[in-house]
Amino acid sequence: MFFNKSIFFNMLLAVYLYFLLGFSWWASALIVTIFACTPICVLLGAILEKLIIIISIAMHVYTSIFAFSHNWVKGIFTLVLPGISEIYWFIADGCENGFNNSLFCTISLWYVLGLVIVFIMPHFTDWNKPPRLS
Numbered sequence: 001m002f003f004n005k006s007i008f009f010n011m012l013l014a015v016y017l018y019f020l021l022g023f024s025w026w027a028s029a030l031i032v033t034i035f036a037c038t039p040i041c042v043l044l045g046a047i048l049e050k051l052i053i054i055i056s057i058a059m060h061v062y063t064s065i066f067a068f069s070h071n072w073v074k075g076i077f078t079l080v081l082p083g084i085s086e087i088y089w090f091i092a093d094g095c096e097n098g099f100n101n102s103l104f105c106t107i108s109l110w111y112v113l114g115l116v117i118v119f120i121m122p123h124f125t126d127w128n129k130p131p132r133l134s
Helices: 005-020 025-036 038-068 072-080 080-098 101-122
Strands: none
Touching: 005 025, 005 101, 038 072, 038 080, 038 101, 072 080, 080 101
């Protein structure tokens, strides 16, 4: 089969970096080239897999503080419903301040990029899931 899933994922990653995060075309190409190399990608995936737990907790704490600064009822709902509330606050803050001008939206886009690399990339590439660091 001529179509390579790894090339498809690298193209999606380059589009995400260029259009959503505002990277220049050469920086996107450099990052995609690093992730195209399988040994580097396996190592970075294993490190990100450990860090994503800490980053997820920090993101939820940041979202909760952000929600409590707006309204205490919304803050309580944010504490109880983490995934739904992060999507809600991303859309609400992006519509209020603009998606490019909001610190919360920028952090959320970087967070989603980390989630994509850790959990979705092994399904698109030809190598197995990154080994766990113990």
